[in-house]
Amino acid sequence: MEDALRPVVVVGTAAAVTVAVGYAVDRALRAADARHPETPLWHLLRRCRLPLQVLICAAILRGGYRAAHVVRGRHLTATGEVLTLTLIAATAWLTVRGVTAVTDSAYARYAAVSRDVAKISRLRTQSTLIQRVFTAAVGVIAAASMLFTFPAMRTLGASMLASAGIIGIVAGVAAQSTLGNLFAGLQIAFGDMVRIGDNVVVDGEWGTVEEITLTYLVVRTWDERRITMPVSYFTGRPFENWTRGDPRMTGTVLLHVDHATPVDAMRKRLHEILEQAPEWDHRAWNLVxxxxxxxTLQLRALLTAKDAGDLFDLRCVVREGLVAWLRDEHPYALPRVSTAEAPGAPMTG
Incomplete structure (x- = not known):
């Protein structure tokens, strides 16, 4: 009878403690979130409930499975190994969830109080890459810990340690491109070259940086295509970043018109068009x-906007407005090919 009750007691205790601790922690985090609604940390930490429960359950079963006599014989060692691996994996899972909650909370609090869009974007990029580096490091440590729980792996590791220098050189040469992208990703994160949300021009394509990882970067173009590029491109080649620092931009519209065009009247019409355009930021304008x-004469209309998107729209509005004004008010000012003889030219017989 006692042998039959032991497994029930151990498994039941593990389940009860797991559910009770998970419920208590969740209630405490709910209460803390209600008392401090200005910080999202307590709400984000609630994501840790499941890995915490797995960790507690695995720890209790790992400590009591031998005394419970749940398994016997050759399965005893295998059960212990499975529980140990589960314990390591749950610890890594909980660590990653906890660190992610802390970094996301710090970013959210800063974004809520700061009005500097550039700094917010830079912090977002840095926090994302830090999370991924930390997750990769924890994953490697957890995998190594799992391998070293097996005696055969410990022996293999000891024998390979002697040749670690040669292996490291070979691995470094083989993974030169990958390692280069890895360090380039860290350089982008902390060097403030490019951030998520920046408007960039790469290989003649204009777009917005949508995602930055440790190895690649995704640019969303104006026509909703995605260009995936290695991050080493941005550390080894020149590129345009239109929103680094001050996103305000100055643009031009070029027009070819007839020599008889009333430039002064056209200049006034340009100003009227700009006054009616919400994209114009009122910083500067000119027509020369x-x-x-x-x-023909070549005219340049100069105009300004708060960012690249508004500037593109404003150039289209100005170009369309000036051409329509010339067509309706001064059609003679449009470029044309003259087929009549010049005034005063001698008549040819």
Whole structure:
């Protein structure tokens, strides 16, 4: 009778303690979240409930499975190994969840009080890469700990340690590209070259940085394509970052018109168009003649906007408005090919 009750007592105790501790911790975090709604930390820490329960259950069963006589004989060692591996995996899982909650909470609190978009974007990029580096490190440590629970693996590790130098050199040469991207990712995170949300131009393509990992970077173009590039590209080649520092931009619209075009009236019309355009930030504007050809004048309309997206829209509005004004009010000012003889030219017989 006692032998039959032991497994029930051990397993039941493990289940009861697991459920009770998980419930108590969740209630405590709920109460802390209600008392401090200004910080999301307590709400984020509730994600740790499941790995905590797995850890507690595995620890109780690991400590009492021998006395419970749940398994016997050759299965006893195998059960102990499985519980040990589960304990290591649950510890790593809980650690990653806890650190992720802390970093996400720090980012959320800073983003809620800061008005500096550039710093918020930089912190987001750094926190994301830090989380991924930490997760990878914890995963490697957990995997190594699992392997070293097996005696055969410990022996193998000791024999391989003598040749670790040669293996390290070979691995370094073989993984040169991967390691280069890894260090490039860290350089981007802490060097503030490019951040999530930045508008960049790479290989002639304009887009917004959507994701940054340790090895690659994703740029979403204006037509919703995704360009995936190795992060080493941004540390080894020049690229344009239109939103690093100050996102405000100055743009131009070029037009070819006839020599008879009333430039002063066109300049006033440009100002009227800009006053009606919500994309214009009122910093600067101008219209000047920058070049002449035998048949046309080349005009440059200068305008400003708060960012690259508004600047593109504003250039389209100005170009369309000026061409429509010339067509309706001064059609003679549009470029044309002259087929009549010049005034005063001698008549040819």
């Amino acid at each position: 003649v920058i070049d002449t050809t035998p048949t």
